[in-house]
């Protein structure tokens with residue numbers, strides 16, 4: 001796995017400096033996969049949490065291109081079309097999203113513009129170029145009433161503006177691009193942290209608040225599948241290599257509540273902050289969230305792709321990775337590693 005030397009230097013500073021080499025054009029030799037050696041993958045959002053890990057786990061035959069937002073802004077339909085025509089992709093991966101769940105309630109138009117309308121336009125452009133669109137969606141398209149892991153065949157029913165906009169994006173992607181693959185993920189944590197969530201993620205927020213000595217109130221009545229973007233990214237490339245189109249759920253294994261997730265973060269870090277379990281009503285977030293949004297991995301199983309490791313094991317690996325990145329560099333130490 002490629003591990004950019006830039007990463008170590010910038011962890012702890014705003015995540016925007018975690019930038020991959022501009023227009024990374026990485027040609028990789030044959031692997032055991034069956035993908036074409038002349039395939040060209042355009043990754044939108046390579047500075048984001050999931051995008052960053054997709055870029056560093058790319059190992060398929062072919063070339064990965066990571067145009068920055070300044071050159072491929074999916075809200076600018078004309079330039080997006082021109083850039084895609086120039087890049088001649090066989091696959092476009094779109095990780096760009098408005099994922100500030102509470103803010104989407106106050107600014108639904110902006111959430112819809114990025115999560116739905118721009119996806120529709122992107123899907124049209126991909127269809128015109130004969131390109132496969134790989135688009136990412138969320139567990140928040142479900143209402144949680146099932147109370148058991150949701151399969152790709154379950155009917156969505158989002159509770160908030162974010163989920164409604166993401167579901168609209170899923171549908172536009174599949175309606176307008178015949179070969180679209182929509183991958184639902186959930187509860188992401190990764191070393192690049194989330195651009196759309198003020199450059200942070202749940203793990204980092206918990207650690208920061210605990211370090212500041214703040215008493216923590218975390219909801220215990222919302223159960224999800226927290227997911228390490230490094231593991232999700234590896235599985236995503238396998239799904240793409242399989243040629244599957246339609247829906248696919250990719251998350252870390254297992255489930256937990258946000259409260260128990262926080263508890264495990266502190267246990268693994270040897271911290272003992274004041275942590276109180278609260279209900280969603282007591283917490284009073286702006287957006288309504290599903291009480292249960294765990295995604296089942298039925299499609300992954302059918303494709304013969306192993307489910308990513310359990311979220312607790314993945315969390316320990318993430319914490320180890322961020323510790324290694326924060327450790328002072330030894331003079332002359334190389335920066336190639338695997339995760």
Ligand SMILES: NC(=O)c1ccc[n+]([C@@H]2O[C@H](COP(=O)([O-])OP(=O)(O)OC[C@H]3O[C@@H](n4cnc5c(N)ncnc54)[C@H](OP(=O)(O)O)[C@@H]3O)[C@@H](O)[C@H]2O)c1
Nearest residue numbers: 045047048049050073074096097136138187188194195196
């Ligand atoms: N984060 C979660 O917990 C979570 C949970 C469920 C589903 N998801 C879904 O998973 C996907 C990835 O999430 P993430 O947390 O990795 O996102 P993220 O960290 O917020 O990254 C989004 C990326 O998209 C880029 N971007 C934003 N607007 C753009 C535009 N108009 N044109 C081109 N690029 C643009 C951002 O660039 P800049 O660096 O320039 O801002 C950034 O690189 C999204 O579809 C999200 O809805 C996320």
